[in-house]
Amino acid sequence: MAKRSILYSADVCPYAHRARVALKATGADFEIVEINLKDKPEWYQPKINPASKVPALWYDAPKDADPSSPPEGTFILPESSLIVDFVQSEYPGLAFEDPIKRAKSALMALQWENTVNPAWFKYTMSDGGKGEKLDDFLEAVRKFVPFIPDGYVESPEFGAADASIAPFLTRIFELSKRNAYPWTVENSGQIVLDALSAPEFEKLRAYADKLAKWNAVSSTVDWGK
Numbered sequence: 001m002a003k004r005s006i007l008y009s010a011d012v013c014p015y016a017h018r019a020r021v022a023l024k025a026t027g028a029d030f031e032i033v034e035i036n037l038k039d040k041p042e043w044y045q046p047k048i049n050p051a052s053k054v055p056a057l058w059y060d061a062p063k064d065a066d067p068s069s070p071p072e073g074t075f076i077l078p079e080s081s082l083i084v085d086f087v088q089s090e091y092p093g094l095a096f097e098d099p100i101k102r103a104k105s106a107l108m109a110l111q112w113e114n115t116v117n118p119a120w121f122k123y124t125m126s127d128g129g130k131g132e133k134l135d136d137f138l139e140a141v142r143k144f145v146p147f148i149p150d151g152y153v154e155s156p157e158f159g160a161a162d163a164s165i166a167p168f169l170t171r172i173f174e175l176s177k178r179n180a181y182p183w184t185v186e187n188s189g190q191i192v193l194d195a196l197s198a199p200e201f202e203k204l205r206a207y208a209d210k211l212a213k214w215n216a217v218s219s220t221v222d223w224g225k
């Protein structure tokens with residue numbers, strides 16, 4: 001029987017966006033089931049993801065499968081970074097042939113996850129959007145930039161690390177332009193953009209531009225949402 005994968009996703013979620021980018025970049029056959037995070041279907045948590053989060057991937061579901069009712073024992077993979085890894089292992093196109101490039105880019109993605117993401121969330125959310133944590137965020141970015149390998153931004157290739165970082169890095173720029181975070185300080189988005197326009201962040205901006213132009217990214221996001 002013909003098969004395709006089912007991705008439980010939410011447009012607004014950068015973690016789910018990771019999975020959409022990875023699947024799109026590899027040309028995998030997949031269907032998106034949009035989950036409304038403000039009003040999740042009652043079957044989602046018991047049948048799809050006990051943690052009740054998106055994304056989740058039902059790999060190679062039968063074409064006529066009912067997304068709300070996977071058969072007993074169906075394996076559904078949660079966690080965006082595991083999904084990106086899985087897609088990388090299952091489909092060609094996201095794993096760099098050069099093992100050193102693969103390892104360096106994985107290290108870059110780990111650095112992003114451990115430093116920039118938490119600092120950005122603190123800046124945008126934890127302090128109620130008062131903008132007090134901007135310096136911590138900029139310091140995290142400073143620590144991240146050296147992990148972008150030499151020649152990486154210039155290379156036309158894209159890999160799993162890019163699928164992991166793109167939803168977050170492109171959101172920082174695109175949603176700041178729209179002042180779309182729950183900031184309480186006026187012009188917070190512009191303040192971020194001004195800070196990131198410093199010469200020391202040139203490589204970050206070039207990397208963000210490269211990711212924003214990647215079809216797998218631009219075709220799987222609607223900045224208006």
Ligand SMILES: N[C@@H](CCC(=O)N[C@@H](CS)C(=O)NCC(=O)O)C(=O)O
Nearest residue numbers: 013015037052053054055079080081
């Ligand atoms: N560690 C998870 C985080 C996923 C996550 O936090 N997803 C959010 C949306 S961005 C979610 O589904 N939250 C549950 C809710 O809003 O009820 C991953 O990487 O997949």
